Amino acid sequence: MEQLVEAHKDEYGEKPAVMACAPGRIHILGEHTWFFKDKTLSMAVNLPVYIGVSKRSDTNLRFNFVQLKEKKRSTLSSLKYKKEDKWANAIKSVIYGFGASGFECSGMNFTVYSEILPSAGFGITNAVKIASAWAIKELHRFKCPLEEIMRVLERANMQFYGNAGFKADNFTVIHSKENSLVLTDYAKNTYDILPFKFKDKIVVLTDARVPRITTWNEESLFQPENVLLLGELKERRANVYGGWYYADNGPEVNEVLSVVNEDLRRHLVCVMNEHKNILKCEAALQKEDFATFARAVNHSHEDMRDLYDISCPEIDWLLKRVQELDESPDDLRNPVNCGRITGKGFGRCTYTILRKRDLEAYKEKLAEYERIFRFKPEFYVVKPAKGVRLI
Structure with a gap:
């Protein structure tokens, strides 16, 4: 170097x-x-x-x-x-x-x-x-x-x-x-390495350059009593990664979460949904099933936007344009691209996983974004990398 x-x-x-x-x-x-x-x-x-x-x-x-x-x-x-x-x-x-x-x-x-x-x-x-x-x-x-x-x-x-x-x-x-x-x-307190081998796909990171604004105190969610509430909804399942799953029973979920206010309820439901989406991604990665993986990623962003309250119009606009790159954007069962807001706290960045042929079209969307919102985005085409090393 x-x-x-x-x-x-x-x-x-x-x-x-x-x-x-x-x-x-x-x-x-x-x-x-x-x-x-x-x-x-x-x-x-x-x-x-x-x-x-x-x-x-x-x-x-x-x-x-x-x-x-x-x-x-x-x-x-x-x-x-x-x-x-x-x-x-x-x-x-x-x-x-x-x-x-x-x-x-x-x-x-x-x-x-x-x-x-x-x-x-x-x-x-x-x-x-x-x-x-x-x-x-x-x-x-x-x-x-x-x-x-x-x-x-x-x-x-x-x-x-x-x-x-x-x-x-x-x-x-x-x-x-x-x-x-x-x-x-x-x-x-463990980790696993999962294959990421989706053919003809690229990963694009975008810094939307939107000023970070804290819309609610995330620390208010991280309380022991909330852990206990969600603990009541964890069920052991031998056939899923990690050995447990959040309950699917709507009435049971509603009853357990009835003791919290509506904002906190939405945030806790988002936590539950996120775990389910991770399990779907894990299974999809093992099978090289991009459609299932992409659906889980897109659903996760919807939850970040609608339940967790951390997205913003600029980020949502960018990710909506990603879906429009699909020739059949209304076919939600088989997406060819996906994306999500990323970052702890209230981030201003997105990742998108695109077909290689859609990169130029995505660049055009970024230029349109700059004209509309007056923020100049920066993007990086990246790939999974190996960990820390001496050189």
Whole structure:
């Protein structure tokens, strides 16, 4: 990675001793259901983040993000979250995590190189974090097996950021393989690699450039009493992935959820529907059944829009145009394309899975979008990528 080497040398006067690369990431389905011990289906994508690191002779820490032209600094003795440090907090959290796990780090110089900026929302900050973990471990020759690195990352989230983090983020960026998706099971704390082998399809990520606006407090959903409510509706089923399913009985669902207000009820129903859609996607991926997979994805976006209240007219317009690329857009049973809003919280991005021949038509729709909404979208044609590695 010549650009990374040169940037590190220009900034610090020496080449990086270690370099690591981690992929970006999107969540296909389920990023809002982790608190309920459900499942998340994710894709690591070939939007790589490169980290270069070298040791210092003191306890200082220096950070340089090439594309942002931003430099940050800290010390080993003052590792704490600072809003103004933005992306550098990701690296600081990992250093903190190693220290909290009994590993002693030296002062270090870091260079971050990524053509995609963290603001895009494609898991770039998480890629910075995990690539840094791999680079720091190698630089110091820490005897740190994968299980211990996972604990380092957990401490980085819990003790530095003050949140639990998302296992699907880590599992995807660490374990992903080419032409595959990663399915995280929060109930079992496990993951599986699923084949993604739909022929004649491409994946397009679109940053709609819509300002992010929080429309409701998602934390209000993540309460223990809501977990208990949905727990009453979980049924064991040996013939489905993970061994359980949410109840289909309408009267039973209505009775259990009758104790909550209408907004909360819709959000909880969305959580239930999302789990069902993930199970459909899992079965469809195993059978290479794109129509079933696409229906589940499209239904998921409808739920995000109508039940979970996180979409917006601009995102909905883009995804409606994706459906119109089909010669028979009213044939909802056999879609040839699909798409959904993506991102934790209230995202501004979409992923679409298109026939290759529809890419040019989709670009025309993006130009039309810009004329109508006055936001200039950015798009990236991507594919499933392998996980973090040293280079």
